[in-house]
Amino acid sequence: MAVKDSVREETIKVGGDDLIVARGGSGKPLLVLHEELGWPGWMKWNEALSESRSMLTPLFPGFGKTPRAEWILNVRDLGCFLARYLRENNLAPIEVIGFSLGGWIAAEMAANDPAIFSKLVLVAPAGIRPPEAEIFDMFTVPALIYLRDSVRDSRNTPEFSKLYDGGLSPEQYEAFEDARAETARLAWQPYMFNPSLPHLLDGTLKAPTLIVWGKDDHVVPITAAAVYQRAIKGSRLIAFDTCGHRPEVEKSDQFIKEVRNFLA
Amino acid sequence: MHIMWFTERQYHYDPEVEPDRSLQLERQILRNRSFFGLPNQNFDPQTGSMLLNQYLDEKIYSEELGFDGLMLNEHHGTPFCLGSVMDVEAAVLAKATKRARIVLLGNPVPTVANALRLAEELAMIDLISGGRLVPGWVRGAGSEQLANNANPAYNREYFEEGVEFIVKAWTTPGPFRYEGKHFHFRFVNPWVVPLQKPHPPIWIPGLVSPDTVIWCAKKRYPYIALATRLEPTVELWNMYTDQAAREGYQAGPENFGYLQPVFVADNQARAEELGKRFLYGGAFAHFARPEWMFPPGYNSKEATRRMARLARDPNLPGKPIHEGGGHETDEELEAIRQSIYARYEDSKRDLQMIAGTPDYVIPRLNKVLEVLRPGIFSFWLDGPVGYQDRVRCLEMLSKHVVPALRETGKKLGLVDPFERKPGSVPLAAGRPAERVAQPDALASMPA
Secondary structure (H helix, E strand, C coil): CCCCCCEEEEEECCCCEEEEEEEEECEEEEEEEECCCCCCCCHHHHHHHHCEEEEEECCCCCCCCCCCCCCCCHHHHHHHHHHHHHHCCCCCCCCEEEECHHHHHHHHHHHHHHEEEEEEEEECCCCCCCCCCCCHHHHHHCCCHHHHHCCCCHHHHHHHHHHHHCCCCCCCCCCCCCHHHHHHHCCCCCEECCCCHHHHCCCCCCCCEHHHHHHCCCCCCCCHHHHHHHHCCCEEEEECCCCCCCHHCCCCHHHHHHHHHHHH | CCEEEEEECCCCCCCCHHHHHHHHHHHHHHHCCCCCCHHHHHHHHHHHHHHHHHHHHHHHHHHHHHCCCEECCCCCCCCCCCCHHHHHHHHHHHHHCCCCEECCCCHHHHHHHCCCHHHHHHHHHHHHHHCEEEEEEEECCCHHHHCCCCCCHHHHHHHHHHHHHHHHHHCCCCCEEEEECCCEEEEECCCCCCCCCCCCCEEEECCCCHHHHHHHHHHCCCEEEEEECCHHHHHHHHHHHHHHHCCEECCCCHEEEEEEEECCCCCCHHHHHHHHHHHHHHHHHCCCCHHHHHCCCCHHHHHHHHHHHHHCCCCCCCCCCCCCCCCCHHHHHHHHHHHHHHHHHHHHCCCEEEEEEEHHHHHHHHHHHHHHHHCCEEEECCCCHHHHHHHHHHCCCCCCHHHHHHHHHHHHHHCCCCCCCCCCECCCCCCCCCCCCCCHHHHHHCC
């Protein structure tokens, strides 16, 4: 895992369960909710934002590092668990950035407690069924194929080879399998969305929200963005041309600029 | 000894009658790099209808020929097994046969959403057959989880809870309410319960999962190894025997079964020619893509770790399951085919396939029995082999091979689960268990 030395992992007790949180950077806290394959590591965008932000990345239970909490059966359970972590550590309201599954979790948490986040950045979030096309089913391919297909053009994405430290080690295979298994427990059916989410989200959120998407996203079709936008009044959508499911690495310079401006 | 007859009921075209169709289907399987997920537009219902009836006829005839058990299994979405709902075939056999046990190895419990319905289906088969059902349970291959939309991450939990529930539904007076972790039934009161009491004998088939072996030993269920290699099978037998000792009983042949690919014909060359067809399309599940074999959470943590360390690249070759075929030319596929059939010599040497005349086959099967000492033994015949050849094989097995094996079984004391109840021989705490398998016999293989 490409993680800077300055990134520390802390184990925090949340109720009866442990939660390992990777902490890096300094400044105002920013909650980072990782994707369905796990935490891809410390990327260029992390480095850029870490100058002014203390980034807190909870490594979700069952995704390899934090032990599995057997009672967490769905994304809403996981969201409530993370909300408890924030409350008990006096971190709420906090700014959040969530990627794919992490974006869905952020949306569930916000629907459940609209005051928990002061600002939200949702990057190609799952959670809402796209009105056209389906969310690409990660369980129909091995992890490396899913990783490859998450970007529009893996060969011409400079940071692609750094995601998950290349993704090829036996340790990473094991970590991917942990992540896939836990994602299956959370989101097997319906796959990667919750039919009640748009209803619970609708009109409840006051926090400024930035939605970021790649126009060529093959994982979560961009048609879902309009539903998110409708549900979160005043939210702004940035859609990148020639970009897949990972704007943070495929369009990292523009991504950093937009997120920095938004969080400023 | 309990001697059975098994086939996967492969969808095929007889290569001697329809060589082009047979080769075409095999190329499709190879191009797909998997039996699983082959587009069902390759299925011709006329052929399927004919084959299903032939396979049932064979099973009925094998009872006449003196086999003790008619073994069935179940797979989904694959041409190597037409039995996608094995209980339907079992119901036909329950009515059409009179004596043989109907052995289901096994029902994929985790993939059945309604375990109560399964309990009822099996109870009906037991009743119609007059108490001849031997139900078995499996977790289902990885592919079955996708084909049935069963969450693989809970596969073992579904399996263990489902089996507990079915036995409870059979044995606990109803009505009662059941609130488990995964299964919830507000009113359990199956009117139809099995004839055999307290419930039909349960056997468990498996490949090499230690978790399943230990679980069987705890439950005193016979474990049937599905054509696994002899050395690891011996290790599994020992594992079972040691666990049995911890449970306070001495395991014996009645706790073990073995499935053995065998082909018999009038001459050696013909038998081997037909035996080679076992490797058709890459030989069953052994030629499958990782997305089918290892769905998320299906393997234990230990198995995943082992695979991560041992496999050069466990992720490859992978591609989306909805993408059926590769783009290999016929010449490239022919090279793949030839490399697959070249493995025949290995499988012959390791006794993974025993094909020949009775004189060739009998000493080799005796060797398998000497090493593993199973109380249950099943012949396994598969591949694209025409009906006449299969029936001829069955007749020769029955006439020449089965009597010889019964003799060997008697000599070796291979009692089956109907002669001695599995788990019924107590073992005092602290006394060492006697090993059932005899690996020393491996030292002298028939020439």
